Amino acid sequence: MIPRPKSIVTRYAISEHTIVLGFVFVCLPLFDMVNGVLVVRGYLAEGGLASPSQLGRLIATVIMIIACSRSKISLFWILIISGFFLIETLTGIMENSVTGTLFGFITVYRIIFIYLLFLTFTKYLWSDIGILGKYIKLNLNLICLSIIVGSVTGLGNSTYGWGFGTKGFFASGNGLGVYIGVAAIFLFGMRYDKLYKAGYNLTSFLAVGALLLVGTKTALVLSLVIMFLIMWTSKLRIILLASITCGIIYFKSQILSSLGLVFDVILLRYNNSTSFLHFAGSGRIDYVNNALETLSAQNVSALRWLLGKGSYFSFQNPTVSTGYDTLETDPFDILFMYGIYGFSIYVAVLLITVRMNLSRPYILLGLVLLIVHSIVAGHVIFNGMNVTLLAAFMALGRVSRNNYTQAKLEDKKCNF
Secondary structure, three states, X not given: OOOOOOOHHHHOOOOHHHHHHHHHHHHHHHHHHHHHHHHHOOOOXXXXXXXXXXXXXXXXHHHHHHHOOOOOOOHHHHHHHHXXXXXXXXXXXXXXXXXXXXXXXXXXXXXXXXXXXXXXXXXXXXXXXXXXXXXXXXXXXXXXXXXXXXXXXXXXXXXXXXXXXXXXXOOOHHHHXXXXXXHHHHHHHHXXXXXXXXXXXHHHHHHHHHHHHHOOXXXXXXXXXXXXXXXXXXXXXXXXXXXXXXXXXXXXXXXXXXXXXXXXXXXXXXXXXXXXXXXXXXXXXXXXXXXXXXXXXXXXXXXHHHHOOHHHHOOOOHHHOOOOOOOOOHXXXXXXXXXXXXXXXXXXXXXXXXXXXXXXXXXXXXXXXXXXXXXXXXXXXXXXXXXXXXXXXXXXXXXXXXXXXXXXXXXXXXXX
């Protein structure tokens, strides 16, 4: 019997994870680049509704819902998200603010997006734990190359609006720097733990180059961390460390001169700061103090401390609110938006994620750096790119911890 030839559809069938993860890690950055160009060029308001980034994430949400339609939804998460919706609804009713309620629902949608990412990543990691490495590597190469191209051609957006530094075609330099750095460390950790076996050196060099071009404090620190990790895990680490140390000592004046040109904005801000803590926080300490004074002047009730005032009003006095305002530090933003309820969930999720990744030191390092940035400089929980990383840490920890537990149980059975 002559076998029937495969149809064109069968021959070129695309796997489900290629569509879903390909959209999340390849298409979404393209939406963000379009959004960044439009915002910086003045064609679109920053944080405006119906932006290309929001459109891209809406499409991603639909794709992930379809992909996870058979996945088991946690009742715990349903209750948590329902609580956020309830807070936003009650605030809208009490303040008679349709705008505040709609804005609040969009914020809750961002939290739902994190959970959808977690579900999606977990689903595909069960069958192939290294699949995240493949797509994060592809994602990193795309983003880093876009920054390098933007810098070389001069078409990239300036990080600070003046001086050295480019964020490529993206709108936010702070969120971009931590994303590239932590994603590179995450990929490094997967390689070190042999969860992902493809080449990493080219991607790591692209990441370091892109971080130096971004030119923020976070980008500088993370570029140094990545270079140190590469050297420390190398078989030639003693020779490399000795050579670099000698090179730094010998070319000290030239290196300092180059750093002064490349990180001119950072140095100027450091010189103008009253303390190192003030410099590291970029004025966020003042933002938080002002927010606390605003709350104190309102003589708020215990209920507001417990449940917050929604994302639109946050710490502001609703009667004189000028619109949405953020402190750019996730713990305080969440505390003022959703009170002790939201703050407790934020802390619990981070602690559980840390606990699940304790057995993988380099992946844990990336997670800790992401959390530190969330606390000190924000741009994680409410940043579309960085929540992808947070969900990746959560999913990898969930799957790898479960696999470890199953392996231990099987080992005990064999020994018995």
